[in-house]
Amino acid sequence: MSDLSEFSLIQHYFEQLTAKRDDVLLGIGDDCALLQCPEDEVLAVSIDTLVENVHFFSDVDPESLGHKSLAVGLSDLAAMGAKPKWFTLALTLPEVHEVWLKKFSQGLAKLANEFKVQLVGGDTTKGPLSISIQVHGFVDPEKALRRDGAQVGDLIYVTNTLGDAGAALKLAQSELVNESFDNEDKRYLTRRLECPTPRLNLGQKLIGIASAAIDISDGLVADLGHILEKSSVGSRIDLARLPLSASLLKLERAEAEHLALYSGDDYELCFTAPANHYTEIEDMFQGQCTRIGVITNDDGIVVIENDKLKSLKNKGYDHFSNS
Ligand SMILES: [Mg+2]
Helix, strand or coil: CCHHHHHHHHHHHHHCCCCCCCCEEECECECCCEECCCCCCEEEEEEEEEEECCCECCCCCHHHHHHHHHHHHHHHHHHHCCEEEEEEEEEEECCCCHHHHHHHHHHHHHHHHHCCCEEEEEEEEECCCEEEEEEEEEECCCCCCCCCCCCCCCEEEEECCCCHHHHHHHHHCCCCCHHHCCHHHHHHHHHHHHCCCCCHHHHHHCCCCCCEEEEECCCHHHHHHHHHHHHCCEEEEEHHHCCCCCCHHHCCHHHHHHHHHHCCCCCEEEEEECHHHHHHHHHHHCCCEEEEEEEECCCCEEEEECCEEEEECCCCCCCCCCC
16 A cells, blocks of 8 residues: 555544534535634634654553643643633654554544544644644633733642652653552553643633643743743742652652652643632632642742742753753
């Protein structure tokens, strides 16, 4: 079979991948998709590219990779409080490997159908393995969760636990002592790295409550740093309050805290909210998020450790940094 017909087969295959939405007037198969936009909301758009050996290992489970390729984009929509609707996919493959493709698309379709997002267009080319997905969602322009709304006195929260994905990455790179974890810990941590959960429901519930939000892709220090910079404020973080999983706590506390502060890929949300929403947040999110600090006039991030204050330098993962 020629490459051309193989690749058109893939396109035909992806056409049937996700459930149909009523607001897709014309989906895959024409020059453009035609999409019905709600009148009172605006389009929220984000794109992410995952490249083999940069963002994922060659031997990663293709089903997980399909999941993660979409999850990272949906996480951006969650961080804006947007409702997800559609996505487009640009897939570059070195060869057509049917088993790989089937598993990849299964992982992708499962997550897409869970949140009722439809694949509305795509492109497939031959080359080094990379996956680009652009997601589309809608949000009230007055209420979208931006990075620039944090005010002095606002409380700082994060969802779930931090540092798990970072620990899994270090385990895979043999930078952590393997004996710290049993097989169940390793499975849990690996899943947190390979199959992040976009916090879409939480993000939408934060509309009208949060003053600023971001998803943690590059580490808490780096991503909270973006909120601080855009909002022209500082923060104090209580290290003792960082939410750490039971698996991560099998490491030395200092190492677990370091991963929670600086390692990326957790795709949890970090948000700020005025203190008068405290009770509402505790009631609404019961255990799904943790208050870790407060917005201040400090310069950047100051951490509270054993009742002492320590200023942190921004050391989050930077894709273009040589250090
Ligand atoms: Mg983001």
